[in-house]
Amino acid sequence: MNKFLKEFKERGFFYQCTSENELSELLDKKKISAYIGFDCTAESLHVGSLLQIMCLRLLQTYGHRPIVLLGGGTTRIGDPSGKDKTRKLLSEKEISKNSKNIKKILEKFLDKKNKKTKPVFVDNYKWLKNLNYINFLRKIGKHFTVNKMLSFESVKTRLEREQSLSYMEFNYMILQAYDFLELNNKEDCLLQIGGSDQWGNIINGVDLIKKHSDKDAFGLTTPLITMASGAKMGKTADGAVWLDKKFLSPYDYWQFWRNTDDRDVKKFLKFFTDIEIKEIENLDDQNINRLKILLANKTTEMLHGKNEALRSEKIAKEAFSDNYLGSSLPSIRLSKTKLNENMNIIDLVVLAKFEKSKSEVRRLIKGKAVKINNQIIEDEKFQITDKIFNDNHLKLSIGKKRHIRIRLI
Secondary structure, eight states, X not given: OOHHHHHHHHTTOOSEESSHHHHHHHHHHOOOEEEEEEEOSSSSXXXXXXXXXXXXXXHHXXXXXXXXXXXXXXXXXXXXXXXXXXXXXXXXXXXXXXHHXXXXXXXXXXXXXXXXXXXXXXXXXXXXXXXXXXXXXXXXXXXXXXXXXXXXXXXXXXXXXXXOOOHHHHTHHHHHHHHHHHHHHHHOEEEEEEEGGGHHHHHHHHHHHHHHHOOOOEEEEEOOOXXXXXXXXTEETTEEOBSSTTTSOHHHXXXXXXXXXXXXXXXXXXXXXXXXXXXXXXXXXXXXXXXXXXXXXXXXXXXXXXXXXXXXXXXXHHHTOTTOOOTTSOEEEEXXXXXXXXXXXXXXXXXXXXXXXXXXXXXXXXXXXXXXXXXXXXXXXXXXXXXXXXXTEEEEEEXXXXXXXXXXX
């Protein structure tokens, strides 16, 4: 088996492949260009997209050239795959902003120094925006049958549930297939990689290239990742785990990985780090917390840099220290004037922006989740006075994960 495909499987990336033996032979013969598409539906990607990003890194490792398709055009339509309702339509300004920001995120993960494997960024809006509808139907539409389109999971599921599927969304799979054809013609792209929910769309592209150009192209999909808890990768009780520090701090990103379920640690080390497979398999399972810190450091370093990873580890150690307020913790300032305005623990939690609702803070207090300087606060009327500050500082904690240092000025 080709070395790239071998590691692709060993890391758990593999789900399905078109003509696997032929693809393996091709990859042994030459270096190719392969693409993954990212629609620009939000200003940032979250960790649900991280497996696809790791596939791009692996392509570069083996000397192949990754093509990143930023779906400025298809975002205007909306992919129905895995969705139970139509996506909100975004303005051109929003899509453009999202596309630029997503590109910046992806550039952090990919090597731009090697000219042969330097990633190519393309926007499908460039070729989709000026399509002539009649010509498109005659040249491309003739290769698709409604019977087959209705059989694909993204369409079938919506129809079986009697959920609305617009004609606009129904066309998405044809546009994605056309993207593959365009990249095949312009960039000699021979492989599309995507999540398993994209299998039908990818097959359409492979078939279209064969019918339209009589060329062989290939599709490769990754499994949809769920955590041991059953939660979908990228989602937590607190919301999405964003890759942009504007939406999630490096420390919170580090904490997400540090809090990985024991059952997921080694799997995630294979998925989301560059540590060699043999090294991961030989790691000592007995010290699971050390492995979690390794995972948190490696993933955070890849996105935010080594300094932020080490800083986050330091913050975490300080946050759990019983006798230290944590000089590296996120901090806010509190004026003595405001403090003298009869401030209680509920006011302080709201001020720290841990919670917006006072009723939610009361619930946390009843659940013994609120601490000041590592001491549980059980009285919702607990008064905040200068006496509880240590050298004009105190540490406010909510549960095990959220901590902040408050400085009295």
